[in-house]
Amino acid sequence: MWPRVTREVADDLAADAIARDRAGKPPYDEVARLREAGLPALLTPPALLGRGRTGLGLPLDPDGHDGHGGHGGHGGHGGHGGHDGHDGHDGHGGHGGHGGHGGADWRTAAAVIREIAAADGSIGELIARHYVLSWSGRFFAATDGPAAGHEPPAVAHSWLLGGSTDLPDPETGPGLTLSPAASGYLLNGRRTFAAGVTVADRLVVGATATHTGELLIALVNPAHPGVLAGTDNDRLGQRLTGAGSVDFDNVPVDADHILGALPRDEHAVSAFTALAPLALRLVLSHVALGIAEGALAEARDVSRAVQPAPRSEAPDATTYAVRPSGDPYLLLAYGELATAAHTAAAVVERATDALEQGLLTGRDLGMDERAEIAVLVAAAEAVTSRSAVDITTRILELTEAATSSDGGAALDRFWRNARALTAQSSPTHRLRDIGDHYLNGTHPPFTARS
Template sequence: MTATTATTRLPSSDPAPGEPGWLPAPPAAAAHVIRDDAEAIAVAERLKPLFSAEAKERDRDRRLPFSEVDLFSQSGLWGITVPRAYGGAGVSQVTLAQVFAILAAGDPSLTQIAQNSFEIIDVIRQTGSEAQKRELFAAVLSGKRLGNAFSEFGGKNVEAFETRLVRKDDHFVVSGRKFYSTGALFAHLVPIVALDEEGHVVVAVADRDAEGLTVVDDWSAFGQRTTASGTVILDAVVIPAERVLPAHIVYENRSAVGPQSQLIHAAIDAGIARGAIEATIDFVRNNARPWIDSGSDRAADDPYTIAAIGDLAIRLHAAEALLDRAGRQLDETIANVSDETIAKAKIAVAEAKVLTTEVAIAAANRLFELAGTRSTLGTHNLDRFWRDARTHTLHDPVRWKFHAVGQYYLNGVQPPLHSWI
């Protein structure tokens, strides 16, 4: 399925965005550099209505958001966690979660495209050499986008990597096949998770136009349809030695990288819930009819509808409160890393993930109950909220969050070492 509207082009012309062989152009101008937390929130609030303006059409037609992604990265939001020492805003994790929740309420697919960039920024911060930090942080602040070639479709679990990095003369070569590669299609640089010759996890940062690196737009999920989270094929891709990060430092030892990534996923789910509730309120006020037994002239005066909206609002605010709490704990953990503080961060984020998952699915379900049969008509495409919620909340199974939280509080067992909690 093509990602763009139909155009008439000569056979010899360059491929259109999303077609095989297409590459994103370098930023036409340096991206805006956001200076502090308050500005990051303000920019996100300005972008939200722009993201939501054609969200239902993009989802319906699976029209990938090329121009919107450019706007997103040029706004400066992709670089807000770059440390101040390297020219970034170094915003708090609380602010980062708020930014993602705001934007995801407008379009969660578009918002998720940036998610993996922030995990890699932190890997660079914790494992990169000074030269690597200067080069890669400067690239992000200039508007270049980091993609994602992390997960693999095969293997017995999410940590069973088959992609390998081997040394050849003064450089490295990486080969393998990746999936769930959110952001890679739109990226200028593609970070690749691989195992080196000693079996350690590394991140190799490839140029998007590197020979042997192919991004395939084969994402077919019924939700988060425009993330382009498909396949990356790596056929002996050459990686300069200075572009290999010893990521095992943070992936094989306790670190905040995992819960930081999880926090953003929880924020996206909170944003989906917020967007679904906003859509419900708008439809009930402007399109729905009151039930005959309510005795009301407006659907918005139906007492059961009023109570249901109140219930959803309370549950959303509870989830957002836990999201803020998890962000604060992460900020404390990053400032003072220890086994104890890492465990606290993982558990705090797991608690937030439970509530954001529950309210996202609940809000997307109740939308139709409260808005009525006409809300299911295709012209509204309101089912995108449920499809997005159901798809994105599968990222990490919530049933195991309950287990980790219970083990921590009941038996004093620290959460697992891996990055999926």
């Protein structure tokens, strides 16, 4: 089901991607499209979808009505160029929303992220971060056990999660704090988040407990009056992720809304919990790869539309020039870029397999196993970040800079999105860690930071 559903959503997003990128508005409508398709609940454990449900596998709301299935879909958009070498599909007419069918694995989630990112990099990042945050109650719980307490209501109300569980950078200040209070805690501080600030139904945040020094992972309702969000939609790229800063002023957090904790000493973190930042880094690699594949597909469509050059009468004239996009140098360039995309995909998929196996292992995961996963994720980051920037840059040359200013394909949005996304990490650091591991057997830094 998920490939079909995802393709429908991706085609829908691609149809008006240029207009939405230019407008730079908070992605309320885009999130509604994700909900209609049931994508936020994709990683939900099957057990949460089996009992107390309607015939569609949906929860009942307090009035006894079906839960979030969809509304009527967005009608009649033309399809966009396919990925991995496939041609574009016909546009989909209006489609009804899909129910909240979950129980998918991480490989499926990664494929969804990549497909959505090819159509709209911002929304790909938004859903990617949501998926990692949706596992916070599993990554940070003290022991393996039943599903985290936030998961049933998250499914019932089709929540989209925003925020970050990353440790605060000491150079940027203390981050968020949680002080003990009668009913649980009070959350205070200011934090900048890369996605979901304006559109998330709940924020998942890491905050330092003032009485223990632990990093507690808290679930926060952004509708509380003590939560003040400021958006950052006028960025170079990834404008529609809902990025921005949030101020928390004595926001109450019930004890039941603490999803887990990290010890003060990072080295005491379990190998399984330390997969959380690796999961985030890997899904963002899928976003970068999706942006590159989407850029390449759209550039191909532009190049195919170019009129063939006049046939040369020279004795060594080739048949390349008598068909559209027949320049042999153009063919060489596309061959190089397609190969780069395929290479990046192979590296990312290997890392995805390793991460999924580590997640299935659970808390029996060892330090050496986690280190191997970390190396593969670092390789995925290094390869995709370079490929994404290179591909999205070179397509502007191959299509004679079909940018936003010409009112046409606006292919510069792919370059802007790739630059904004990959600027968050340094391939040099990742390559150094890989080299140290390969040459000296050294484990990559064991940290809860992404």
